[in-house]
Amino acid sequence: DTEVTQTPKHLVMGMTNKKSLKCEQHMGHRAMYWYKQKAKKPPELMFVYSYEKLSINESVPSRFSPECPNSSLLNLHLHALQPEDSALYLCASSQEDWRGTEAFFGQGTRLTVV
């Protein structure tokens, strides 16, 4: 199984709503990532979890709150978002080998904030 599964595929939310994006992998990877991708732009790193602990936070606004309940799951909690937060949110995972391994990506959640 080399799959990273993200749900939901599409999400429309109002600026006062609270919602969560979910990501799951069963490859035994201990590093998991959230990226944000705007149209015609590259994915931008938001957060990295390593062994269920937050390892990297790329100065992301607090209205985005990541959570890693266990080694297979990664959530992104959303609250009081702005229309400019509309984007494709990508989850990825990789092995923890420091020498570098590729990250496997999910298909993303297309988020629209209205």
Added chain:
Amino acid sequence: GESVGLHLPTLSVQEGDNSIINCAYSNSASDYFIWYKQESGKGPQFIIDIRSNMDKRQGQRVTVLLNKTVKHLSLQIAATQPGDSAVYFCAERVDSSYKLIFGSGTRLLVRP
């Protein structure tokens, strides 16, 4: 030929020709590089990788070249097919960390 649009440069090639996609990376401390392919509405898909102690790596129909002196990476696709049409991103891993940073991307269009 290659054109630079407002956000995403585009490379247009004839089916069957070879394609070369270039990438300039920013960090001298980057030690691992990946090429990803992203089709419309999908997540990035791994194509090939290369470590900084190598200058060339070959896969099936793809070759990656690394020039650390000028911080340049290229992806060569042999006998380009319509299914190769997508956006291609290079990504660099900074300083043996989990930080995987993407380059700006190139759209590849394959003309039948």
